[in-house]
Amino acid sequence: MPLEHCRIIELPKIHDPHGNLTFIESDNQIPxxxxxxxxxxxxxxxxxxGGHAHKNLHQFIVAMSGSFDITLDDGKDKKKFHLARSYYGLYICxxxxxxxxxxxxxxxxxxxxSEKYDETDYFRRYDEFMRARWAA
Known part of the structure; x- marks a missing residue:
């Protein structure tokens, strides 16, 4: 899948004077x-x-506390995302x-x-990822 399928998704945020609440439901907020x-x-x-790719796994990453950067690369384009809020996250196809x-x-x-852990789903070397990416 191309990089444009990856995106920031804003999650529901229920405001309350005693603290906010955000939720995530399968196949609802995330695909x-x-x-x-x-x-x-x-x-x-x-x-x-990081430093890897997945063959079939879909992921949704949220900064529950603090912040970090995620750089995504589809073999052609790269894009950097800064995650710093617990009410939005990054969908990675x-x-x-x-x-x-x-x-x-x-x-x-x-x-x-989207799946349980499976080591065979990983590309841990960038050159192997690139060969597989452009073989399709």
């Missing part, structure tokens, strides 16, 4: 059914995450290389995924 949820935290200063960096102190990344 897939959620099979797995995980979060990344305590990322050391200067560290990077399959066959998109991602790099995540510039984590602020105390940041928490939450990822909703």
């Amino acid at each position: 897939f059914a959620i099979q797995r949820v995980y979060h990344v935290y305590d990322v050391p200063g200067g560290a990077e995450r 399959p066959m998109i290389w991602r790099e995540i960096d510039n984590f602020s102190s105390g940041s928490v990344l939450m990822c909703l995924a």
